[in-house]
Amino acid sequence: MTESEQPPGQSQQWILQFCHGYDGPFLDCARQYAVLFKGTAYKVCTVYLTGAPSEKVVRGSASDEVLFLDYSSRDVRGLKLRAIRDIRRIAATRSFTACIAHRFKPVYVALLGTNLPVIGVHHAFGDYQRRSRQLFANYFRKRLALLGVSNAVRDDIRACLPSWPSERIETLYNRIDxxxxxxxxxxxxxxxxxxxxxxxxxxxxxxxxxxxxxxxxxxxxxxxxxxxxxxxxxxxxxxxxxxxxxxxxxxxxxxxxxxxxxxxxxxxxxxxxxxxxxxxxxxxxxxxxxxxxxxxxxxxxxxxxxxxxxxxxxxxxxxxxxxxxxxxxxxxxxxxxxxxxxxxxxxxxxxxxxxxxxxxxxxxxxxxxxxx
The missing domain is CATH 3.40.50.2000 (Glycogen Phosphorylase B;)
Known part of the structure; x- marks a missing residue:
């Protein structure tokens, strides 16, 4: 059923999933988060910041819609203004409830490009060791929550953001089908x-x-x-x-x-x-x-x-x-x-x-x- 076919008063709810790319394990990471919404009222739109369009990636993303911004790593250095404009445009096309962003760059772009609550998923240590990133996270803390893929990553983030309530920095393990x-x-x-x-x-x-x-x-x-x-x-x-x-x-x-x-x-x-x-x-x-x-x-x-x-x-x-x-x-x-x-x-x-x-x-x- 498309959004236009929804019964009156029941507009479709969407989750925006924003990924840096789909290389290596990150395609399955997108799948892991898309299937969290299987059987719920939500549909998932997955957006890849880098990487060319691919039917294999579309199939592997387990999402209702998959979009490719097709930037190179060089394109998204610095302020990433084009990417911010792109994610703002995408966010305006659906009734999005929240954004799940993998890694720091997508978290950064999603917070600056949308007004959505953002769940940042972190797959590595040290993402918030830089003072500039700590200041950025603190500025947006009212609509930002953070997940580490292990307790070790979670504890690393908590140590970098000591003023945050612990319940806003949690663990959600990686997993497999x-x-x-x-x-x-x-x-x-x-x-x-x-x-x-x-x-x-x-x-x-x-x-x-x-x-x-x-x-x-x-x-x-x-x-x-x-x-x-x-x-x-x-x-x-x-x-x-x-x-x-x-x-x-x-x-x-x-x-x-x-x-x-x-x-x-x-x-x-x-x-x-x-x-x-x-x-x-x-x-x-x-x-x-x-x-x-x-x-x-x-x-x-x-x-x-x-x-x-x-x-x-x-x-x-x-x-x-x-x-x-x-x-x-x-x-x-x-x-x-x-x-x-x-x-x-x-x-x-x-x-x-x-x-x-x-x-x-x-x-x-x-x-x-x-x-x-």
Whole structure:
């Protein structure tokens, strides 16, 4: 039913979702927030600040309407006056109740370009460390509420905005469509064949940019320390690309494990192949959340994570945690997971109760920031 077809006196209510772009995990972030309104009186219009129009993105956004402003990153530097005019024009086309804006630039543009209440969703640490951003947020605090994707991100924002009431800075975890993700994940045999991994090897998996933040150096060192106690022929498989590839390969040579470490490169739809791993290890420095942990858990793969940031919140109670940048502790965790597969019923329950679309929907409406 279109807005013009609504019964008299029942105008359609809309939510404006404003995203910086749809690269990497951010397309699914748009989907996550659009489905919060499934089965409600609201329709969702999702606007992408950067990125060319794409039918794939339209389908993946799970929204009633998708618009592309098609700016480049260079275009939205500075005051972003054109973007402000564009979002003001869009806001005038519908009866919008509120705006959900992902990351700081869309929050900035939405507040200056509309009179709507804005819910800012923050996916990283440090978004409000700058004094100018603190002043900006304080100026608009009457119609701004903030969400962190983990308690760690939430607490970082609260520390930057100490005068704000805590109930205006809350957590809404990232999540996955569990059934959809599991339906796309191929079997262990098919995944290993696709990735070129031996069917009979014990494989430690890792997915992420080859970047200092992901600390794959600790991963390689910990694997090398544990290797004598792991099954013969064990492998470490790292999925991803980045500027540290050469130095990480050199480290593997230096430690004498080059033949045991496989650099798989960038794999399209990598989460579909997580069943290739016997263990999944994330060694990041202060990970804001760690979506790959949820995808590994959905594949019934035991997980290990560094004990910092939002990743520790995901793994707590269902996997192994180790102190960040401690190879010996990581090696201990690898040995500890070797003889057991983990409690999959416990993992499935945690996914469902904490990191599913339904769990997020229930949590979001309890906040009361938008009238149900």
């Amino acid at each position: 569990i059934e959809a993700v599991q339906a796309e994940q191929v079997s262990r045999e098919v995944a290993r064949d696709y990735l070129g991994l031996p069917q009979d090897a014990w494989v430690v998996g890792n997915v992420g940019r080859l970047h200092p933040d992901k600390d794959q150096a600790t991963l390689i060192r910990g694997f090398a320390l544990a290797l004598p106690d792991l099954p013969a022929g064990s492998l470490l498989a790292i999925m991803g690309k980045g500027r540290l590839e050469a130095s990480l390969k050199s480290l593997a040579v230096e430690l004498g494990v080059a033949e045991r470490v496989r650099f798989l490169g960038q794999i399209s739809s990598g989460r579909n192949y997580f069943k290739a791993f016997d263990v999944f290890a994330l060694t990041s420095d202060h990970e804001p959340f760690g979506m790959v942990l949820l995808e590994a858990m959905a594949a019934s793969v035991p997980v290990i994570c560094s004990e910092c940031g939002g990743g520790a919140e995901v793994v707590q109670g269902t996997g192994e945690l180790f102190p960040f940048a401690q190879p010996a502790a990581l090696a201990h965790s690898l040995r500890a997971l070797l003889p057991r597969a983990g409690d999959q019923l416990l993992v499935a329950r945690r996914l469902r109760e904490c990191f599913s679309d339904q769990a997020a929907r229930e949590r979001f409406w309890v906040l009361g920031w938008i009238a149900s």
